[in-house]
Amino acid sequence: MEEQYRHDGMPVEVIRQLTSWGHRVDVLRPGSSLVPVSEAVRKGSHDAWVLKTVSGGPGLTLLEAAAAVGLTTVNDARAIRGVRDKALAAAIGRSHGLPVPLTYAVARWETLSEIPEADYPLVVKPADGSSGRGVHLVSSPIRLKEMGAKLAGEGVLIAQPYVPNSGTDLKVYCVGGELYATERCSPLHPGRPIPERRVELSTEVARIAAEVGEVYGLDLYGVDVLLGPDGPVVVDVNDFPSFRRVPDAPARVARAVLKLARDGGAAPPPAAVVTSLHAARTPAQMPAAVGETL
Template sequence: MNLYFMLALQTPATPNPVLVQTFEILRQRGFDIELGIGEELLLQLDRLAVTHDLYVLKSHTALWLSLAEIVHAHGGRLLNPFPACLAAQNKIVAVERMRAAGIPVPRSWVTGDPDLLRSIVEERPVIMKPYAGGRGLGILVVHSPHELAKAPRPREPVLIQEYVRHEQELKVYVIGEEVFAMRTRGPSRDAPRWTCPISRDVREIALRCGRLFDLRLYGLDIVESADGPLVVDLNYFPSYRNVPHAAVLIADFIDAYARGPVSARVPARMTRIGRAIAAHH
């Protein structure tokens, strides 16, 4: 079977070790794998065709999302499904969809004019996020009207959420029905993180998000509030950095998904997982 991985351009160009190992495992199982970085390609639109059995979207760029939509329109199979990726990428849509489904999120507002937030900021700190942002880029915490006045004007609509003070953040990673949690301090992607037990509530929230958006490989950022856990971010196909046995589990999932019928969901716990982990460790 032929797999095509739609990858993001990394700066600096440091390969994700989880992906590198995943590719190696899949190749050992007989998959033909092609890797593409959208920014390094020149594609003629009238010659685009679905030539692979499965396309795996690992990039959040507008270019790859646009090309993924073309693959989707031509009947190609995508992991995660294109509509799921599109909804998760738009933070305004994602937050409102979660709120409407009863998934706990902070109080949220949207605007294209930050000056309209003055009365809100007078009462509580907020966090401003680009509606289509990612990797923590463009996020700003505002504590007062003075800070609001000094904030750079956004070029695009922003999602505003009540800022929940927290010392640690919970990074939740999902592979099919397998849920993992890591704790981290600080917003940096390079901040130290460590594995931790996952509560029943957090696991259920994570799986509900997957069912709501039809996501299979995805991650959430969760903070603890006085009212319980709140989802502050959702993204498809995260890094899975430091997740135990992530490469084997991802390879197992992609293997089963690629070989299964279009409408089939991969079993909650694939019987091969334990065997595969033992074989590779």
């Protein structure tokens, strides 16, 4: 995991949970440490590799190296690559029928001026962005020119027509095949002080969130959904998010990681639990044998 997450509740609490169950967890911080890759990434070294990193961080290279030698990765390294690049994620999603907005990708911000005026207002953000960084609402071509200095140097950018909404969005989390949702203030409407809270999932949003896992090949993930005038719209997909407001999140995530490690990365399809989404469950305890590694 990257340095910025070394004190973060997720994954630190998951590490503590796994350790309390008797598992050995080795933590690598590739952004600040000398990593002996040829020794760290080898068959038989660990049962699974789990990544918590920022977009563009060096951790994904380590995860891909682990996958290349046949080790289990959580999530699948190719799946993570598919959602970390937002332009690639949009292409994958739309090609599989997910409700993803029309998406433009440009290497230089000036090229955005070629987008038809009818598509404004636009949401513009870095293709490798995360945590709401660099997200801008651009009202017109004139405003685009005025924002050039802010957009320059961001690398590849994506632009999508703005989806009218209430000022809130849904964050849907998938953990161990279960779906949970919270409602929060949209980053494009920061002036609306709406506290984040758990909400019930509609059947339609639950179906879409489950399809996201199948389309991108993710086991643990989050989906940002806007409720637009034409229905739900997927605006972002995150591998290994914060899992905020998921009940007993550290234990749930830890159990999911253990199951994926034991099954070689194969997870039950999220769609299998949609029909019983709101049923009360008491997750089975998963005792660990001392000396098992992760």
